[in-house]
Amino acid sequence: MAARHVSPVSSVANARVRRAFCGWLIVGCLVVACEKSSSPTAPANPSPSVSVVFLDATLTADQQETIRQVVVSTVERASAAIDVGALRCTVSSDMARTIPEWGLGGYALGPGDIEIVVDPEFGALDSVLTSRLPVLVAHEVHHTVRWRNPGPYGTLLDAFVFEGLADHFTVELLGAAIPPWSMALTPPEIERYLNRARPELDDTNYDFNAWFFGRGSDLPRWTGYSIGFHLVDVYLANHPGRSAASLVHEPSESFRPD
Numbered sequence: 001m002a003a004r005h006v007s008p009v010s011s012v013a014n015a016r017v018r019r020a021f022c023g024w025l026i027v028g029c030l031v032v033a034c035e036k037s038s039s040p041t042a043p044a045n046p047s048p049s050v051s052v053v054f055l056d057a058t059l060t061a062d063q064q065e066t067i068r069q070v071v072v073s074t075v076e077r078a079s080a081a082i083d084v085g086a087l088r089c090t091v092s093s094d095m096a097r098t099i100p101e102w103g104l105g106g107y108a109l110g111p112g113d114i115e116i117v118v119d120p121e122f123g124a125l126d127s128v129l130t131s132r133l134p135v136l137v138a139h140e141v142h143h144t145v146r147w148r149n150p151g152p153y154g155t156l157l158d159a160f161v162f163e164g165l166a167d168h169f170t171v172e173l174l175g176a177a178i179p180p181w182s183m184a185l186t187p188p189e190i191e192r193y194l195n196r197a198r199p200e201l202d203d204t205n206y207d208f209n210a211w212f213f214g215r216g217s218d219l220p221r222w223t224g225y226s227i228g229f230h231l232v233d234v235y236l237a238n239h240p241g242r243s244a245a246s247l248v249h250e251p252s253e254s255f256r257p258d
Contacts, residue, residue: 008181048079049086058093058120066129074137081245082145088113095119106136108143135170142169149249156206161252164228168244182229184222190230231255
């Protein structure tokens with residue numbers, strides 16, 4: 001399924017529409033060859049080649065440089081844990097496509113291809129570029145690697161696992177706090193909405209907007225992200241020694257709830 005996979009700013013359904021997004025103005029292209037991490041536990045992954053492309057001129061030169069440095073350093077860290085390979089990151093400015101509370105949004109467009117979206121009017125933009133952008137980049141990078149195998153998600157269970165693994169990866173890689181969209185539900189709510197999801201887990205025609213954003217539904221915002229994080233949490237608790245990095249290619253079926 002050729003759809004964009006995203007951070008909690010948007011949906012796969014909306015992404016299908018945005019695939020027609022065109023007229024890009026390339027104002028900067030930076031190619032960086034990063035050295036492989038020297039971590040003794042890192043797999044023998046090749047050093048990633050990172051291309052950062054700015055699609056408009058609304059960001060200042062300093063902001064562009066900060067974004068470039070954050071993307072490159074985060075991909076370098078991720079490549080020590082998973083085989084990222086060559087990566088292209090496009091950067092655009094569009095408030096409507098960001099997480100309102102963060103001023104940023106992220107999209108995985110396919111293997112080796114992500115997009116970062118910035119709200120140039122966000123009040124604390126310079127601060128969030130260093131504090132929050134690494135979380136979105138790591139999340140989307142995990143998506144691009146999982147996209148290669150087992151592939152982008154088709155069922156509701158695939159979607160839960162795809163997103164849950166990506167958020168666990170950001171926590172593991174960066175030592176970051178659990179993102180708000182992955183802890184949007186209380187334990188009783190997790191159980192309630194997981195039970196509601198069970199009949200749809202193998203459905204390929206599920207409503208992504210409803211499950212992940214509560215749009216047009218009585219489902220709370222970010223339900224899908226919280227369920228996905230929970231399913232991965234349960235798996236990790238039952239399989240000591242595993243991680244979101246080591247599970248990047250694990251079939252979704254492994255996470256199916258009892």
